[in-house]
Amino acid sequence: MNEEKETKKEQVLEIKNLHVHYLIESGTVKAVNGIDLSIGEGESLGLVGETGAGKTTTCMAVMQLIPDPPGVIVDGEILFKGENMIYNTEKRNEEIRGNGISMIFQDPMTALNPIMTVGEQLMEVVTTHENVSKKEAREKVIETLKMVGIKSDRFDDYPHQFSGGQKQRVVISMALLCNPSLLIADEPTTALDVTIQAQVLELIQKLQKTFHTSLLLISHDLGVVAETCDNVAIMYAGEIVEAGTVREVFLNTKHPYTKGLFESIPKMNDDSETLIPIEGQPPNPADLPTGCCFHPRCKYKTKQCETEKPPVRHQGHMYRCHLEG
């Protein structure tokens, strides 16, 4: 068993017991149900899960951008450098967004304003958050664009004149303009081709190292997380079912769901005929199963799993299951 690190780095982001519900006409959608996460300075955390697992809701909660109504943060704390964002004024959170925390969205095609030039959009970010002259802002934008590999002569081009990969580079440069301490990337490469994905992931890693930015990377792709992150958290039905360092979780997998995910992926170095899928479908967050949320699909379930919430166990890393080891 690994001992917990004695010297804890300063946590940039700490999420404690976060619950987010959406109250809709037909009932309550329990999107996030009591998750705990923390990211230290310069660290990267990959949040993995399938559609509807609550990954995006978690980031939106961190950004304090949950649409309300219908979304409500029912319980929990979101501490950004020790400051609880839930109790902050909207004005203070606006300052943090952009300066302290930035976000990259999945679809670079919709993240940019089609009727503004790329340069104008980036300048707007700088002038909103920093007290600088137009000339200084322009210089800063050109310098940041250069860093992500876009030439300065594209400053006056419109988003439609860029390819998907280039647009994502523009979005990344926009997120980095104000030197945030935390970068949240929600499926940043899902809309891109593999060779472009490799370029963009390399860029994110390089920039993260240069600026010592912490990274929260949301992905459904375990491969992307393995190549980009230090730590990983596996999410299912709004709960973290397993978390730890990438090495620990990938090589010493404990939770049946995580095991199932690994078995479902066709591997490049394995010639086995059939994949072992996880039977059934992810649960409906408006109607979660009793006991362990994963029990209807679990190969190892017992009577206990159907009624009781599983305990949190620590064996090298954290996981949530009735089964031991």
Add this chain to the structure above:
Amino acid sequence: MSTLLEVKNLNKYFKVASGELHAVDNVSFAIEEGETLGIVGESGCGKSTLGRAILRLHEPTAGRILFEGMDVASFDEEDMRQMRQHMQIIFQDPYASLNPRMTISQSIEEPLIAFKIYKTEAERRKRVEELMELVGLSARVYNSYPHEFDGGRRQRVVIARALAVNPKFIVCDEPVSALDVSVQAQILNLMMELQKKLKLTYIFISHDLSVVRHISDHVGVMYLGKLVELAPKKEIFNRPLHPYTNALLAAIPSINLEQEKKKLILQGEISSPINPPPGCRFAVRCPFATDCCTASDPEFVEVFPGHFVACPRCIEVQGKKFVYE
């Protein structure tokens, strides 16, 4: 085994304002009965256009499509319509390919009515129930609507519909790309089971190399409308010859932490398919390109038995690292 489908020098050009878009350019290959040919490539490489052109959903500009020895490219409209009983297609998005106002049984029944396969409603109903069982849908969802289903079960409906007319050959255009990994594995297993049971022949189009590796017997790699490499599965993954295939393989994020990371990141982006200049389409991004690559179109030659490559320098540069100056 005999050859079921042979495609010879197939071209599909689209007329656009600025000239001719070469979506599929001089593509030739053959598929044996009961086998799967995987087609991989990035967005815009022409893989979907190829799949559609084979079924003449896009009218080919030139070339021959021999299905069981008959040139379907020369068939008139009615003959082609009859021929489609034997040639079916499954699309990527199961949300868009089902009529939301038809129950799933009506959707599956539709091709039976169109081809007047059964005389009575009772016979059709029996066949629909049979098909639903075949793809793993329970009889109680007979009168359900698509919106009640998740992506995985919708894709099962689409597969049942394609199988209704007893086709020999199915073009599968990214059939699992919209699905979560756990569900993706279920559908891949189903497709492989059905192939064995019904002796189906597939063209499996995907951007995901690990999925293609899992399901295919032969693999073709496309780049900007050209087939650049075609080989048995083992060959292409163990001995990739074309520099583009090498780059594509290296770009896949791997979950294998023990494996040494090959840093082989392709620079630049895919060039325009409109009025392409002569020569290798990949030359502008290829670190090994010389004058001979841009002088004329590289020939598609058999370098090893069954292993075709369109690269004049592939043997010379084998195993060499990508170095950009």
